[in-house]
Amino acid sequence: MLLTETLTWILISLSILFLLLDLLFQKYKIYRIIGNKLLVKFSLQSNLFNLPYRHKYQSLYHTINFFIRNGYKIFKISLLVVLLFSFYTSSLYLFLLPLFILFFIACIIYISKKLNLKDNVYKATQKALEAYAPVFVFYFSAPSSDYLYHIHMWLPYLKKTKLKFYIMLREPSHHTLLIKTVKDIPIVQATTLKEIGLYLPKTVKLAFYANNGSQNTHLVRFNQLTHIQLLHGDSEKPPSYNPVSKMYDKLFVSGERAIDRYYEKHVIIAKDIFEIVGRPQLSRIDVGTSNIKDEKMTVLFAPTWIGLHDDSMFSSLFDIFEVIQYLVSAPFQVKIILRLHPLTNKNNPKTKAYLSKIEKLLKDNHTEHLLFSTRDIIDDFNDTDCIVTDISSVPIDFLYSEKPIIHIDVNQLSIHFETDIKYSKYKQGVYVIQNDMSNIENIFLNVRKNDILKENRQKIKTYYHGLFTESLDSIFVSKIHHLLEHKI
Numbered sequence: 001m002l003l004t005e006t007l008t009w010i011l012i013s014l015s016i017l018f019l020l021l022d023l024l025f026q027k028y029k030i031y032r033i034i035g036n037k038l039l040v041k042f043s044l045q046s047n048l049f050n051l052p053y054r055h056k057y058q059s060l061y062h063t064i065n066f067f068i069r070n071g072y073k074i075f076k077i078s079l080l081v082v083l084l085f086s087f088y089t090s091s092l093y094l095f096l097l098p099l100f101i102l103f104f105i106a107c108i109i110y111i112s113k114k115l116n117l118k119d120n121v122y123k124a125t126q127k128a129l130e131a132y133a134p135v136f137v138f139y140f141s142a143p144s145s146d147y148l149y150h151i152h153m154w155l156p157y158l159k160k161t162k163l164k165f166y167i168m169l170r171e172p173s174h175h176t177l178l179i180k181t182v183k184d185i186p187i188v189q190a191t192t193l194k195e196i197g198l199y200l201p202k203t204v205k206l207a208f209y210a211n212n213g214s215q216n217t218h219l220v221r222f223n224q225l226t227h228i229q230l231l232h233g234d235s236e237k238p239p240s241y242n243p244v245s246k247m248y249d250k251l252f253v254s255g256e257r258a259i260d261r262y263y264e265k266h267v268i269i270a271k272d273i274f275e276i277v278g279r280p281q282l283s284r285i286d287v288g289t290s291n292i293k294d295e296k297m298t299v300l301f302a303p304t305w306i307g308l309h310d311d312s313m314f315s316s317l318f319d320i321f322e323v324i325q326y327l328v329s330a331p332f333q334v335k336i337i338l339r340l341h342p343l344t345n346k347n348n349p350k351t352k353a354y355l356s357k358i359e360k361l362l363k364d365n366h367t368e369h370l371l372f373s374t375r376d377i378i379d380d381f382n383d384t385d386c387i388v389t390d391i392s393s394v395p396i397d398f399l400y401s402e403k404p405i406i407h408i409d410v411n412q413l414s415i416h417f418e419t420d421i422k423y424s425k426y427k428q429g430v431y432v433i434q435n436d437m438s439n440i441e442n443i444f445l446n447v448r449k450n451d452i453l454k455e456n457r458q459k460i461k462t463y464y465h466g467l468f469t470e471s472l473d474s475i476f477v478s479k480i481h482h483l484l485e486h487k488i
Contacts, residue, residue, distance in 0.1 A: 015079045022076060070106040122198050125188060129201045132186060135163040135484065136206035137225075141170040141213035145177050149342050150210035150232040155182065157280040158208065160473055161480050168199060170215050193218055200225075205487045206480070212244045220247050226487050233393025234258055234279065234464070236422050237314075240393075241265045250483065252476075254279040254396075255466040257425075264421055275483075278466050279397065280476040284378045288402045296333040297448060300384035302377075304392035305343040314391035316408040317344065317351070321358055323388055323408065323433065326440050328365040332448070336362060336369040337380055341392070386447050388433075395430070399461050402454065404447045405430040426464075429457035 025031050138158060140151055151167065158165060166186035169175055175189050190196045196218055207225045209216055210232050220227050229248040234240060234257075241261045245251055251274050253259060259274050301324065303317040317340075327334045338358065345351055355372075362369045373380050377394070381387075386404035389395045391413070395405050407413060409432055417427040431443045431453065446452055468475055 012083060015083060019076065019079060019083075067106070071103075074103055074106060122195070126198055126201075129166065129186070129188070129199060130203075132166070132201075133164060133203040134166045134186070134201060135203060136165045136208060136480075137200070137204050137219075138165060138167045138208045138210075139170075139216065139219050140167060140174070140210065141215040141218075142174070142211060143171075145174050146343055147211065148174060148178060151178065152181070153232055153281060154208070154210055154230055155185065157473065157476055159185075160477050163480070163484070168196070168219070170213075170218070197222070205484055209248070212239065212242050216244075217247070226250065226483060228252060228483070234396050235393040236261070236391055236426070237393075241267055243267045245269065249273070250275055252277050252479070255462070255464045257464045261422060275479055276466050277476050277479050278468055278472040279400070280472045281378070282397055282400045282465070283472040284382070285397075285401050286382045287400070296335070297385045298335040298337065298383060299327060300337045300339065300380055300387045300389075300398075302339045302380075302387060302389045302392075302394045302398075303341065303344075304390050304394065305341040305345075314411050314413060316388070316390040316410045318354060319408045319410055320388065321354070321361070322437055323440065324358060324361060326437070327444075328361065328367070330444070333367065335367060336371075337373055337384055338369070338371050339373040339377065339380055396464055399429070399457060400465050402457050402461060404451055404453070405457070406443060406447070407432045409433060409435045425460050429453050429460045 138151070138154070140148075142148075142150065166188055167178070167182070168188050168190050169178070170190060172189060172191060175187060178187060188199050190199050200222060204225065207219055207222075207227045209227070209229050212229070212231075219225075227248045228250045229245055230252050231240065234254045240258065241264075245262070245267070246269055251258075251269070253274055253276055255276060255278070259271070259276075262269055301320050303320060304315050306315045306317065320338075324336060327336065340346070346355065359371055362371065370380075377397070381398055381401055384403070386406060387395065387398050388406045388408065389398070390407060390410055395407070398405060407430055414432055414434070417423045417432065431446065433440050433443060470478075
């Protein structure tokens with residue numbers, strides 16, 4: 001009993017001493033000095049390039065900071081309560097009661113502050129963007145992260161402008177993946193309409209888009225910007241002549257074909273909206289450098305994904321097996337490069353079984369092949385002698401190389417070639433394997449020995465890709481600078 005009372009009075013004495021020291025620390029601002037030193041040593045280092053992550057960490061930092069600061073206050077107040085009641089009771093259990101009550105009050109205060117935390121995030125993002133002073137924004141919205149290749153396709157060429165810009169994402173799920181690969185460009189998460197407006201500094205003059213996402217209208221409504229649609233490829237599929245394109249101030253296209261495509265589909269857009277800039281992604285393509293020899297050739301298979309609608313179902317994915325089977329048994333040596341579209345559902349049971357069938361066939365061939373290539377597609381273009389493909393942007397891009405293009409007659413493609421005006425020039429430069437594969441030997445004989453369509457492809461190339469004396473990179477960059485100067 002005596003020991004307990006002695007211990008109690010020792011603790012009470014220490015508590016009084018602690019509170020006196022606390023008063024001295026406050027008077028001489030010792031806490032501020034210690035806090036500043038700790039902040040410098042242990043602060044969360046962040047930069048503009050991780051804006052959303054910075055806010056997440058700042059939120060965590062504020063949470064920890066709040067409870068450390070308030071917990072310390074709670075502890076001091078609890079000590080005072082204990083000291084006041086120590087004259088009436090010798091039990092230190094009384095300490096727990098004020099501690100619990102005060103901590104509960106602190107939680108209520110924190111929750112109320114948390115409700116205003118988003119406003120702090122808005123202000124912090126605004127302040128960071130204003131300090132960064134970007135010239136343009138690259139806006140991206142898509143239903144799935146599978147579409148992030150739209151961003152990666154254009155980033156290298158937007159960087160070549162040497163202008164400050166940032167990426168604005170609409171769907172939170174995209175940021176987690178994008179931040180892993182994009183380290184040097186600011187990324188802002190604008191989930192709501194309010195955030196879009198808040199995250200547009202006055203320095204921003206241009207807005208770029210890489211697709212016709214339904215939420216693009218949320219930024220297009222800001223008419224102080226010049227809105228530029230880049231799209232993510234040039235093809236004869238509906239996205240390349242979507243009437244939605246009318247809402248943009250400028251449409252960057254690769255050649256005259258892209259303009260004619262809209263008019264053929266009665267999508268009337270003023271000519272001065274179009275800017276022919278080529279496709280800067282094709283600047284690394286080795287033109288006309290086929291290495292076909294009698295005994296060896298490399299063939300790239302690049303089927304598009306299975307379309308969602310009848311007018312876009314031209315995938316040759318489930319028709320390439322017979323062509324590959326012919327090639328591996330042909331009297332000449334073949335290397336196969338198989339490249340799947342990013343949206344190909346490889347987990348679909350039918351697709352999975354079919355691809356396994358192709359994989360087994362190639363492995364049994366005892367020749368080095370490249371299955372499911374994920375390299376830069378230009379590397380695949382440069383390493384191949386011809387391409388077997390279908391209706392997508394891939395053969396249009398490959399046309400730039402002037403090397404042979406082979407189509408499989410999928411979904412009555414040969415009939416479309418004869419009846420549809422959009423193929424009137426294109427069909428003159430490509431080979432078509434018939435459904436029954438009866439002409440496959442003649443086609444590969446032509447490709448290897450003669451290539452009777454080469455001159456046609458060279459003419460069609462100008463129609464699809466323009467005719468420039470400067471590099472495609474510099475054309476793209478100079479056009480952006482011109483628009484910016486005009487905007488200013």
